[in-house]
Amino acid sequence: MNKTxxxxINGFIFHIEEDAYEILKNYMTDVKRHFLNSAxxxxxxxxxxxxxxxxxxExxxxxxxQVIIEQDVIGVVEQMGSVADFENPEEQPKGPVYSNYTGKRKLFRDSERHLLGGVCSGLANYFDTQVIWMRLAFLAGIPLFGIGIILYLLFWLIIPRATSRTHRMAMRGQQLNLQGFKENLAEEHHPHYKPGIYKVRDFWGSLFRHIGAxxxxxxxVLIKLIGVGVILASVGFIVFLIVAIVCVSFGEFRPFDGLPYQVLQHTYTNQIFISGFLTGAIPALAIIFLTLKGIFNTGSVNKQWASGLFIVWLCAISIFIYCCVKIAAHFSDDATFSETITLNSTPSNVYVLKLNDNKFFSAEDSVRLNIKALKPNTRVVESPFEYNNYHHYRYNKVYISIERSDISQPVLVKSYHSQGRDYDEALSNARNIKYRFLQKDSVLSFDYKLYDDEELWHDETLHLTLKLPLNAKVTIDTKLKNFIVNNDINACEETNKLPDGIPATFIMTENGLQCIIDPVIAKARKRDQRLLDSLRSIDDETGEQFDQESEQARERSRQRRYHMIDSLEGELR
Structure with a gap:
């Protein structure tokens, strides 16, 4: 029984007997001492x-x-040769050879005497010939359909590169023992002539190495900067998710108008918020750790933690998808119903459309706020354009169209629309919509939002169609213009050059609602049109003569323009 x-040995693990190890240790100590002074x-x-x-x-x-014994170490030492053998170079190492290498040359790409990839030099070493003949052979193959280039590239890919001293010795057929290493070292330090082509190669190689470095x-540096940007973006995204969840859950902050906040507040609220946060935050956290590890080579993630977070992420995204599917089921069908209200006509056939900005209070709110204690003629108003407050615009789905009526009586058509899991539920949701419309003499007041005993979250909308008799005049309040969908109120205001707050006036014609233009502005527009038409006619008359008498034609055109403008201005005055 022997102790092992x-x-x-340079990454190779061996079980070796203790006596054998002592022999090997002493051998390597002699070798290191012998080559100690070598560069x-x-x-x-x-x-x-x-x-x-x-x-x-081997x-x-x-x-x-499985175990290296004393005889094995002795055989290897005899094969490699000892330091003392250098004094008697005629003696050959004794013992068996434990490798398929028997001094024959091996094929490698030469990393020292190369011009491109070392293929020609490697082949020359293998066949023990001059490298010039190999290079001439490949050059001769280039005119033959480029076979020389193809073979060179093929050998470049197939033949391994000599990356170590052992490879270079095997490539040249040198013995892989101490004597061979000694001779190889002497050859490297022995000065030898280097052809000019190798100097050119070394120059360009050095240049490209510096450029590459x-x-x-x-x-x-760029990759690290990109990594820093990715980390900051990921951290910012996580912070944004946290702030958004807190604000949406406990406040009335709504950062994006397009998101269905009213839906999220009624179905699967907590599940949606928590699963949505985890679905976005966990990948961002993973990106941070992967960037730190891949680019900055810092930080590490425990496999158990990584597996746990991945499972949590899968569960979160599954819950999020499930909740979204369940919410989408509430919008599977839609329903619409309409009601028609006959309005009171006015003797002058003039109507004023305005926005009802009085704030509506429920009975409970009136008692809580003590509304009755307000002074007489005091109004509590609200604005639909205060978009910082979600309550002011979440039910702002009122659309007003103005059309010509077929009868002499003004008519208001209300079309209620809603969605639900089926038609019956959608119709029930549409019937639950409440809307306030008031007529006082010629003033028609429209509210800007919908009401309901419950929260509205089934895409409830109201389309109002106001049908006015022919030749009816309509004044539209500037606060109401954003709710009218089939008429450009802003264009009429710009045409009449109305200051802010002054409403525009329209008249109902056979072709629909038309803007009433101020007479002074209409006269000026007519004058401008006549002037433009006249100037165009002058250009048409003189344009044909520009090729032959360009200067004379331009001068005549200019004089006729001035004369026409003076006569038109005198006529208008």
Whole structure:
């Protein structure tokens, strides 16, 4: 029974007997001492250790065993040769050879005598010939349909590159023992003539290496900057989610008008908010850790934590999708019903449309706010355009159209629309819509929002169609113009150059509602049109003569323009 220990030779793990280890240790100590003064001592000793590791691996595989014994180490030392053998170079190492390498050359791409990829130099070493003949052979193959280039690229991909001293020695057929390493070291330090082509290669190679190093440095800096940006964006996204959840849950902040907040406040509210937050926050957190690890090589994630977060994310996204599907079921069908109200006509056939900005209070709100204690003629108003308060615009789904009536009586058609899980529920939701419309003499007051005993969240909308008799005059309050969908109120205000707050006036014609233009402005527009038409006619008459008498034609045109303008202004005065 022998004691064994575990050793590590440049990443190779071996079980070795203690006596064998002592022999190997003393051998490597002599080798390191011998090459201590060499500039490449570390590289040489590393290559020797790698060679010994290869031989040990070969012994274990050949003899099908797991432990290196004393005889194995002695055989390897005899094969490699000892430091004392340098004094007697005629003696050959004794003992068996534990490798399929028998001094024959191996094919590698030469990393020292290369011009491009080292293919020609590697082949020349393998066949023990001059590299010039290999290069001429590939050059001769270029005119033959580029076969020389194709073969060169193919060999470049297939043949491995000589990256170590052991590879270079095997490429040149040198023995992989101490004597071979010694001779290889002497050859490298022995000065030899280098052709001019290699100097050119070294110059351009050095230039490209410096350029590559510079580009690599710039790329690393850019990648780190991008990483910092990604981390900041991810952190900002997580903070945004937290702030949004808090504000939406406990306040009335609504950052995006398009989101169905009224729906989220009535169905699966907590599930939607929590699962939505986790669905967005966990990937952002994963991006932060992956960026830190991949770009900055810092930070680590425990596998159990990572697996747990991934499971939580899967559950969150599943719950989020489930809730969205259930919410979408409330909008499977829609229903619409209409009612027609006959309005009171006015003797002058003039109507004023205005926005009802009186604030509506329920009975409970009136008692709580003590509305009766207000002074007489006091009004509590509200504005539909205060978009910072969600209550002011969440039910702002009132659309007004103005059309010509077929009868002499004004008519208001209310079309209520809503959605639900089926038609019956959609119709019930539409019937629950309440809306306030008032007529006082010629003043028609429209409210800007809908009301209900319950919260409205089934896409309840109201389309109002006001049908006025022919030749009816309508004055539209500026606060109401944003609710009218089939007439451009702003265009009429701009045409009449009305100041802010002054309403525009329209008249109902056979073609629908038309803007009434101020007579002074209409006269000025007519004058401008006549002037424009006259100037165009002058241009048409003189344009044909511009090719032959361009200067004379331009002058005549200019004089006729001035004369026409003076006569038109005198006529208008």
């Amino acid at each position: 220990i575990i050793i590590n 490449d001592s570390l590289e040489i000793t590393t290559d020797i250790e790698n060679r010994i590791a290869e031989m040990f691996t 012994i274990l595989a050949t003899e099908n065993k 510079f580009i690599s440095t710039i790329a690393k």
